[in-house]
Amino acid sequence: MKRKHPIIAGNWKMHKTIAETENFIERLKPSLKDAKISVLLAPPFTALETAVRMAKGYSLQIGAQNMHAGDGGAFTGEISGAMLKDVGCSFVILGHSERRQLFKETDSFIHEKLKKCLSLLLTPILCVGETQEERTQNKTRQVLERQLEGCLKNLSFHGMIAYEPVWAIGTGKSATPEMAEEAHLIIRNFLKMPQIPLLYGGSVTQENIVSLLKCPHVEGALVGGASLEVEKFKAILHNAVL
Ligand code: PGA
Numbered sequence: 001m002k003r004k005h006p007i008i009a010g011n012w013k014m015h016k017t018i019a020e021t022e023n024f025i026e027r028l029k030p031s032l033k034d035a036k037i038s039v040l041l042a043p044p045f046t047a048l049e050t051a052v053r054m055a056k057g058y059s060l061q062i063g064a065q066n067m068h069a070g071d072g073g074a075f076t077g078e079i080s081g082a083m084l085k086d087v088g089c090s091f092v093i094l095g096h097s098e099r100r101q102l103f104k105e106t107d108s109f110i111h112e113k114l115k116k117c118l119s120l121l122l123t124p125i126l127c128v129g130e131t132q133e134e135r136t137q138n139k140t141r142q143v144l145e146r147q148l149e150g151c152l153k154n155l156s157f158h159g160m161i162a163y164e165p166v167w168a169i170g171t172g173k174s175a176t177p178e179m180a181e182e183a184h185l186i187i188r189n190f191l192k193m194p195q196i197p198l199l200y201g202g203s204v205t206q207e208n209i210v211s212l213l214k215c216p217h218v219e220g221a222l223v224g225g226a227s228l229e230v231e232k233f234k235a236i237l238h239n240a241v242l
Contacts, residue, residue: 009220205236
């Protein structure tokens with residue numbers, strides 16, 4: 001059964017300074033009183049501490065966009081899950097297509113991160129999704145199942161899955177509700193775990209959020225571009241509970 005309250009997560013990617021983060025969350029606060037929605041934000045590492053402080057007392061969860069699978073050591077430039085917990089993160093986005101494509105992350109590498117993340121009781125948002133080419137070749141199911149299998153293997157997974165078709169990310173070309181529903185059903189049937197929330201991501205806007213959330217298996221959204229402007233993000237939150 002579909003859960004009652006939608007989950008809306010903002011992924012800021014490599015955007016926003018500390019001052020911009022402060023300003024954004026201050027202006028977001030009036031929209032955080034609605035108990036019928038879960039709101040999550042993933043600022044860059046440098047703004048996490050500020051975001052956690054600003055979110056105190058509000059129903060806003062703060063998380064990171066990536067983490068390393070190790071506990072610590074000689075990994076210049078990396079951040080561990082324990083460090084994310086230390087700063088007050090409650091979740092972490094893993095396996096985003098930008099990490100997979102630009103930074104060559106593989107399913108087995110993401111699996112290691114998931115394992116660590118779960119052991120620390122941080123909630124992972126695992127991203128999966130096909131490229132345009134794979135969709136054209138009718139390989140969407142195959143790709144989603146391969147990514148889920150490779151990332152989850154025999155983990156006892158507690159977290160969320162975001163279906164993010166690569167062709168829809170940052171392109172303004174969102175999946176139609178029918179496409180999103182079809183992919184979410186593939187994921188749902190593969191997982192056989194009804195308690196795992198399934199989010200859609202890829203050019204989500206205040207306009208298309210309404211029809212996307214009407215799909216029986218779309219339970220929330222991972223929002224990139226439209227989460228950067230507070231008024232646009234607030235409009236998404238508002239429309240998500242219409
Ligand atoms: P977008 O990004 O909303 O800008 O398409 C989504 C994402 O990358 O999570």
